Amino acid sequence: MDLAMVGLGRMGANMAERLVRNGHRVVGVDPSEEARARAADKGIEPAVSLAAAVDALPSPRIVWLMVPAGPPVDKLIAELEPLLAADDVIIDGGNSMYKDTLRRAAQSRTSRLHYVDVGTSGGVWGLAEGYSMMVGGETDVVESLRPLFEALAPAADKGWGHVGPSGAGHFTKMVHNGIEYGMMQAYAEGFAIMERKDFELDLHQIAEIWRYGSVVRSWLLDLTADALEKNPSLEGIAPYVSDSGEGRWTVDEAIELEVSAPVITLSLLERLRSREQDSYGDKLLSAMRNEFGGHEIKKR
Structure with missing residues (x-):
């Protein structure tokens, strides 16, 4: 499968590399030229912008976000929506708050996009050991992405699963x-x-x-x-x-x-x-003990 990985920090780059090792094509997007160069050495196709990455993908396009939770995710979605078409898929593999995921999934539906949340565990060891993934989203969409999850997991049938509707992955x-x-x-x-x-x-x-x-x-x-x-x-x-x-x-x-x-x-x-x-609370506790019991106060 072809996809864009947005965010080539350590975890995003490792996930992209594991996908490439398993025969998938990954276009990598990151503002850091150094991160893009490192990714290119691992077989990931670097792109200098979201638009370039989206243009490089066949339809329906899959864009996997590995960026910090909160405003960075909303900013990327706002930039992505005009570039994507109906039935394209956005995957949020970061540690987003599930209530934000519910909001983003509803917003994506109005643009006829699919939003999948993937709670991802495995840290820096995931490249070698595989990732544990808790997936939320529409059943048919998650099923269509199965080859990606099977490639990233410790084994095709272990360490990942579709746990429920949108938000369930990040909640879990x-x-x-x-x-x-x-x-x-x-x-x-x-x-x-x-x-x-x-x-x-x-x-x-x-x-x-x-x-x-x-x-x-x-x-x-x-x-x-x-x-x-x-x-x-x-x-x-x-x-x-x-x-x-x-x-x-x-x-x-x-x-x-x-x-x-x-x-x-x-x-x-x-x-x-x-x-x-410099704990004010601990100092107050010491003062109270001195007041009621005459207990010694240790000086700095």
Whole structure:
């Protein structure tokens, strides 16, 4: 199949390369000349503009977006709509908020375009291992795109599926990332407890033991073992944890649906806490303890 991949950052470029390796033709679009040159080395046909990419594709045209969520997606859609014709397909493979996807899908229908949302997991390992894809959209359109999903997945019949109508793919990926937050937090806390104990534990050894046969084995644990092997003391890594926004959206959705999700919620709050360089709240807690119990206040 022929398609345009818009956004040749690391993940977009890797996905395009995997498609090319599986016999698909990919026209790559990116504002960076360097990114286009790297893509060309991998067999991806570079295009300097959306118009050039669309012109290079046969009808019905398929345009896959791999750009940051939010306004960049809306901007690209606004630029694409005049270039596309009825029955062309826009695929959003980024981490868009599912409510935005519902709006964009409805907007696309008025232009007689098809909008498919693909919640994509796999990160930097997807090129070699394949991507997990949660696909939302019209059944017949998703089915027509099957060769692309089968090429990108770990296997043709594993790691991807049509999970529901427009928005369902991004909704499922949002919850996936919320679960990921909780799992990562649990691993981090467990290893922190072991690191503090005076048994002189080899944390990399323990991670390796747990990788096989243990009920807590997972790909996240595999990656943890790899990180501990490379840098056992985590030297040079600041205790600052970013979030992509999907954990926040998951917590918001849990509140809206009145579903108790304390682990995911607390894992998000811990990430926010990691960014506090000078915590006013902690200083006030210390002051309160001094007021009611005369407990010592540690000075800077």
